[in-house]
């Protein structure tokens with residue numbers, strides 16, 4: 269067995285693989301043109317251990333479609349560069365509940381992945397949706413005992429289908445990152 | 449429905465740490481809380497299917513509109529497999545790099561080295577049924593970075609791969625054999641295991657080399673393997 273290749277940082281100059289249109293999963297000429305579902309915006313600000321914005325982050329999302337299935341009628345991948353204030357912004361549809369292990373059901377969630385200079389390996393977290401009844405029984409949320417930390421995994425509604433999830437890389441309010 | 453087979457956890461010595469004091473940018477960016485280990489569900493074991501109608505292939509970085517970039521033309525080829533040696537077919541591979549002078553086609557790169565109008569420095573290819581890929585490029589140049597006094601990155605090409613599960617997603621860097629800067633580079637050296645580090649260094653390969661045209665380098669990539677199938681409950 270050969271162990272998996274070592275990760276290396278994406279560095280500061282990865283924008284050659286940034287295609288800004290990929291942040292809109294519903295783009296007219298894209299793979300999801302015309303799909304139905306509840307249209308949402310997922311956005312947030314990413315900051316470091318000094319509270320400074322991460323202005324050179326590469327954010328990727330991965331999600332199920334409205335039926336809770338992956339890559340079955342909905343292409344759930346998006347990529348976005350953070351802006352000068354450390355913000356990312358995706359246009360997508362709200363995913364449905366996803367099967368968990370055994371007979372469990374996972375609450376609707378979007379996997380959020382960040383690559384950046386200073387991250388030797390990407391970090392992974394999830395955006396759940398505040399107010400969703402299934403959050404109470406979600407197997408991943410259940411692993412986080414501290415309610416304040418658990419809240420870092422839950423996006424908040426701002427009206428008009430806009431949901432915000434800020435990401436704190438280090439220190440006070442540090443986001444719960446997942447070891448996947 | 450039976451549970452998905454989880455991916456294996458890597459031996460930490462074969463992967464870089466988040467907190468790498470010799471690489472200054474990790475100081476304020478590495479999480480300090482332990483990461484939450486989650487069992488793999490469909491969220492981690494499924495992955496995007498990249499339809500080439502929407503994610504087109506571009507396998508030649510050595511020219512723009514038929515005009516040749518400056519520098520030493522190279523061919524990079526290799527195979528993507530998992531830890532058990534199984535080929536990773538139809539895997540999207542994205543690569544990006546500096547030009548022959550060590551300058552990125554990037555507004556934030558202010559290194560005092562010339563840009564080349566015929567070199568953009570990115571490619572996108574898909575592996576074949578046997579996990580093989582190849583692309584044509586220009587040998588990149590070394591470039592300075594401000595990590596410490598007189599810091600220069602060894603020449604490298606950035607690689608991004610999407611496997612068959614989101615847990616296999618990875619970005620890495622390919623280095624070149626014999627580069628004296630490797631021994632001095634904090635990013636390369638943060639991985640403790642020497643053999644794991646050295647697998648990031650490509651090898652010169654006469655089989656990949658094309659006579660009268662370009663030198664060839666081989667770079668094989670290994671994605672995480674799957675755990676043994678769990679015993680079915682009776």
Ligand SMILES: [Fe+3]
Pocket residue numbers: 279281546601604606
């Ligand atoms: Fe680089």
